[in-house]
Amino acid sequence: MNKVTALTIGFMLLAGAGLVMAGQGHDHKMSDGTMMKDDAMSKGQMDSKAGTAVEVGNKICPVSGEKIGEMGDGVKYEHNGKIYNLCCAGCNKPFSKDPANYSAIAEKEVSGQK
Numbered sequence: 001m002n003k004v005t006a007l008t009i010g011f012m013l014l015a016g017a018g019l020v021m022a023g024q025g026h027d028h029k030m031s032d033g034t035m036m037k038d039d040a041m042s043k044g045q046m047d048s049k050a051g052t053a054v055e056v057g058n059k060i061c062p063v064s065g066e067k068i069g070e071m072g073d074g075v076k077y078e079h080n081g082k083i084y085n086l087c088c089a090g091c092n093k094p095f096s097k098d099p100a101n102y103s104a105i106a107e108k109e110v111s112g113q114k
Helices: 003-022 038-042 089-097 099-111
Strands: 075-079 082-086
Touching: 075 089, 082 089, 082 099, 089 099
Parallel strands: none
Antiparallel strands: 075 082
16 A cells, blocks of 8 residues: 555544544533534523523633633533533533532622632
8 A cells, every 4th residue: 555545544534533523522411301402502592491591691611710702602501490601512511410519600600709
């Protein structure tokens, strides 16, 4: 096999692995078990079942401590009828593992407590 063919095959394998990995890492499940649609998430909208959820309004991500919007578009996470702002999709998983802790952090930030 010549070098060009070997490099082409190697590149294709790496690109394919990247596409597979890009779909992993987080989900868009809401606390009621339904899935949030990607287009709704990117627009900061929830589906009709979560229409009664209340926006908390936090400007700092309770997981990373980063300002919402500095790492790109933030994402929304619904928990117990409230919508929390996260800096990125990567913070969904930690938030979902300890929502009581992270929701308390977000609510303290909004209320001005430290």
